[in-house]
Amino acid sequence: MTAAVHREESFIGKWIFSRDHKVIGLQYMFTSLVFLLIGFSLILLIRWQLAYPGRPIPFIGDLLPDSLAPGGIMMPDFYNSLGAMHGTIMIFLGIVPLGVGAFGNYFLPLQIGAKDMAFPTLNMSSYWVYFVGGVLMLSSFVLPGGAARAGWTSYVPLSVISSGQTTWLLAMTFLITSSLLGAINFIVTTLNLRAPGLTWSRLPLFAWAQFVTGLILLFAFPVLQAGAVLQLLDRVAQTSFYMPQGLIISGELSQRGGGGNALLWQHLFWFLAHPEVYVLLLPPMGIVAEILANGTRKPIFGYKEVAGSFCFIAVLSFMVWAHHMFVSGLKTSLSYLFMTTTMTISIPSIAILTCFLLSLKDASIRFTVPMLFSLAFLPMFGIGGLTGLPLGFTPTDVYLHDTYYVIGHFHYVVVTGTLIALFGGIYYWFPKMFGRSMNMFWGKVHFWGTIVLMNLIFFPMFIQGLAGVQRRLYDPTVQLHNLTVQPTNVLMSYASWGLLLFQVPFIVNFFWSIFKGARSEENPWQATTLEWACPSPPLPHVNFEKVPTVHRGPYEYSVPGREADFWPQNEEN
Amino acid sequence: MNDTRVLDTSTGIPNGKLGMWVFLASEVMLFGGFISSYVILRTGSPYFSIPPREMLGVPLATLNTFVLITSSVTMVLALDAVQKGSVKGLVRYLSATLFLAFCFLGIKAYEYHHKWLEGITLTSGLFGSFYYTLTALHALHVIGGIVFISYLLAMALKGRYDSREHARVEYAGLYWHFVDLVWVVLFPIFYLL
Numbered sequence: 001m002t003a004a005v006h007r008e009e010s011f012i013g014k015w016i017f018s019r020d021h022k023v024i025g026l027q028y029m030f031t032s033l034v035f036l037l038i039g040f041s042l043i044l045l046i047r048w049q050l051a052y053p054g055r056p057i058p059f060i061g062d063l064l065p066d067s068l069a070p071g072g073i074m075m076p077d078f079y080n081s082l083g084a085m086h087g088t089i090m091i092f093l094g095i096v097p098l099g100v101g102a103f104g105n106y107f108l109p110l111q112i113g114a115k116d117m118a119f120p121t122l123n124m125s126s127y128w129v130y131f132v133g134g135v136l137m138l139s140s141f142v143l144p145g146g147a148a149r150a151g152w153t154s155y156v157p158l159s160v161i162s163s164g165q166t167t168w169l170l171a172m173t174f175l176i177t178s179s180l181l182g183a184i185n186f187i188v189t190t191l192n193l194r195a196p197g198l199t200w201s202r203l204p205l206f207a208w209a210q211f212v213t214g215l216i217l218l219f220a221f222p223v224l225q226a227g228a229v230l231q232l233l234d235r236v237a238q239t240s241f242y243m244p245q246g247l248i249i250s251g252e253l254s255q256r257g258g259g260g261n262a263l264l265w266q267h268l269f270w271f272l273a274h275p276e277v278y279v280l281l282l283p284p285m286g287i288v289a290e291i292l293a294n295g296t297r298k299p300i301f302g303y304k305e306v307a308g309s310f311c312f313i314a315v316l317s318f319m320v321w322a323h324h325m326f327v328s329g330l331k332t333s334l335s336y337l338f339m340t341t342t343m344t345i346s347i348p349s350i351a352i353l354t355c356f357l358l359s360l361k362d363a364s365i366r367f368t369v370p371m372l373f374s375l376a377f378l379p380m381f382g383i384g385g386l387t388g389l390p391l392g393f394t395p396t397d398v399y400l401h402d403t404y405y406v407i408g409h410f411h412y413v414v415v416t417g418t419l420i421a422l423f424g425g426i427y428y429w430f431p432k433m434f435g436r437s438m439n440m441f442w443g444k445v446h447f448w449g450t451i452v453l454m455n456l457i458f459f460p461m462f463i464q465g466l467a468g469v470q471r472r473l474y475d476p477t478v479q480l481h482n483l484t485v486q487p488t489n490v491l492m493s494y495a496s497w498g499l500l501l502f503q504v505p506f507i508v509n510f511f512w513s514i515f516k517g518a519r520s521e522e523n524p525w526q527a528t529t530l531e532w533a534c535p536s537p538p539l540p541h542v543n544f545e546k547v548p549t550v551h552r553g554p555y556e557y558s559v560p561g562r563e564a565d566f567w568p569q570n571e572e573n
Numbered sequence: 574m575n576d577t578r579v580l581d582t583s584t585g586i587p588n589g590k591l592g593m594w595v596f597l598a599s600e601v602m603l604f605g606g607f608i609s610s611y612v613i614l615r616t617g618s619p620y621f622s623i624p625p626r627e628m629l630g631v632p633l634a635t636l637n638t639f640v641l642i643t644s645s646v647t648m649v650l651a652l653d654a655v656q657k658g659s660v661k662g663l664v665r666y667l668s669a670t671l672f673l674a675f676c677f678l679g680i681k682a683y684e685y686h687h688k689w690l691e692g693i694t695l696t697s698g699l700f701g702s703f704y705y706t707l708t709a710l711h712a713l714h715v716i717g718g719i720v721f722i723s724y725l726l727a728m729a730l731k732g733r734y735d736s737r738e739h740a741r742v743e744y745a746g747l748y749w750h751f752v753d754l755v756w757v758v759l760f761p762i763f764y765l766l
Contacts, residue, residue: 118588118591118592119588119592180596180599183595183599184592184595184596184599185592187595188588188591188592188595191583191584191591192582192583192584192586192588192591193582193583193588194583198583218595218598218599218602219598219599219602220602221599222599222600222602222603222605222606223602223603223605223606224606225603225606226603226604226605226606226607226610227606227610229607229706229710230607230610230706233695233702233706237695237696238696239695239696239702239706240696240699240702241610241614241699241702241703245620256696257696257697257698257699258620259614259618259619259620259621259698259699260614260618260699261613261614261617261618264610264613264614267613268606268610271606
């Protein structure tokens with residue numbers, strides 16, 4: 001009844017308050033890319049302080065107010081704010097909105113042959129709630145009290161007594177609400193709006209990943225919301241949910257009632273934040289699966305095993321959180337339990353990686369730009385995952401936990417893993433989104449510069465961590481044992497500034513190609529899944545000229561006896 | 574319209590109904606987070622003191638529990654009425670549900686006032702902190718339900734619902750029963766145990 005009505009839409013209705021999943025996906029993409037750049041810039045300031053502690057920041061130092069950096073020299077409080085906001089922005093405002101909000105919104109309905117999401121209005125509100133939350137989070141730098149400085153993990157009691165945290169908690173409430181609305185939409189859409197013939201065993205792995213991610217978001221985020229409300233009450237209403245008895249702050253006994261437990265926050269936070277790691281990881285894995293099948297011209301090795309591993313990871317991700325708390329004085333018996341579950345969850349992750357690697361066997365690989373990014377994902381994510389194993393065992397974790405080793409591990413997973421795959425996704429789906437393709441030469445420049453420099457930044461972190469350099473340290477030179485590895489800090493900083501430089505080809509290429517890129521046909525990569533069966537860009541609000549019917553699995557490449565080496569899901573024969 | 578939409582979905586369940594169930598699943602986790610925090614501190618913190626039962630006003634809370642359960646019954650009767658095509662019955666039972674919901678909030682407000690005067694406040698101890706946080710969160714959900722049901726009532730008076738078109742009454746019912754269920758958990762853990 002409603003679908004048949006076609007109205008000319010105003011600019012605002014079409015591009016600002018749109019209910020079309022494709023426009024919302026693009027809004028998410030542009031916003032999250034801007035946040036990624038902002039979050040990245042914050043850490044570049046920190047890199048100066050780590051390489052040349054106590055020296056005035058060149059160029060930018062003069063622009064900063066005296067309260068943050070008098071004479072261009074970064075104050076410790078400002079350093080802490082930058083660290084906390086880097087983590088928060090990158091995770092909650094950058095990577096997740098790009099992997100889930102942008103790619104999920106745009107391509108999940110296309111891949112399942114739907115006209116739109118199940119709840120278009122909810123979808124629109126999800127974006128705008130995210131936007132408001134993001135702006136609020138960012139504006140905390142100029143609000144009274146400044147930006148949050150208790151780390152992205154916001155451990156109590158520090159977060160309860162340090163300024164700026166109230167804004168952080170309110171902004172997080174917006175972001176949690178946004179992802180809740182998104183998760184409901186993704187789950188119902190996948191369950192309910194699949195095209196005729198698209199059974200679960202024919203669902204592309206990207207769609208599987210988005211569905212499972214939706215479930216993780218749905219169950220994990222409300223618990224953080226509960227924790228955040230309690231923290232907010234501790235701050236503004238002087239309750240003591242997290243504040244222990246007899247707490248001494250700045251040499252004075254706290255006047256609160258007390259009796260609370262600081263570790264309760266860590267439990268609630270990590271109950272969200274460990275599943276969140278898989279929210280960061282599953283969508284990129286889905287993207288890599290799509291690109292690998294397409295670039296190798298072969299079915300993904302072990303399709304069912306990969307999809308099953310996604311589900312297994314989702315369930316297990318709720319049972320491993322306390323491995324972040326081995327140094328908090330956790331009971332030994334509990335440590336054993338969480339060590340076991342942590343080792344167990346590495347099995348499906350390794351199964352997925354193995355399936356991807358075996359997909360390359362005997363393939364005639366097309367080394368396109370998206371394929372380069374996907375191929376790089378495999379060893380990089382491998383390093384990230386394997387370096388995590390020593391952190392899952394208490395004997396090694398106690399030594400490594402508060403060192404740069406953890407930072408290195410985490411960034412290998414999320415930056416050289418997730419972000420690299422997301423870049424690949426942008427190059428891969430760009431023709432579908434804009435009807436034009438990106439320049440491949442500059443894509444290769446972007447790829448090689450990025451991958452080399454990222455490794456130069458993150459690999460030395462392992463060396464530093466093993467040498468005992470603590471994370472969160474404002475001035476690394478104050479501890480003598482750090483001096484031996486201080487030169488690596490200089491190398492990492494130059495690499496990080498170079499990394500910024502190598503994003504310029506990407507940014508220019510991206511915007512230039514939107515308007516001037518080579519025109520692209522409907523299916524430029526000769527792919528099989530449904531998003532390539534509609535026009536580029538897909539028709540507003542309806543996507544497909546005619547609802548597609550699915551006849552086979554998602555990765556029917558190089559089927560023996562067929563002339564073309566790809567067999568689209570919607571083709572009858 | 575409703576019928577074709579049902580046939581359109583892969584599961585055969587309308588989007589709205591499935592969406593409501595998924596939403597309620599996340600609500601379980603939200604209340605679950607709060608309630609487990611309460612349980613952990615109540616059993617684990619040596620400074621957790623429980624006020625004597627006389628201060629809690631168990632009879633009044635029992636009455637309130639009864640009021641809320643009755644409102645769930647009237648909600649079911651409202652759905653039953655509209656399914657049988659009786660708009661008059663729908664209006665009658667929705668109004669009854671609203672009335673009971675306001676009764677619940679009124680009794681709750683009286684309880685808050687009384688407890689506060691007796692010295693159980695938000696900062697008087699962990700019990701008070703949890704009591705007010707959780708019951709207020711529940712009351713917010715009751716208010717959300719009141720808004721939803723008032724909207725249904727307004728639409729029912731305009732004649733929008735009949736024996737074929739009544740999906741929203743069902744969704745509101747699902748939500749309302751959930752809110753009821755949460756109270757059935759909160760009542761024993763704050764008043765009886």
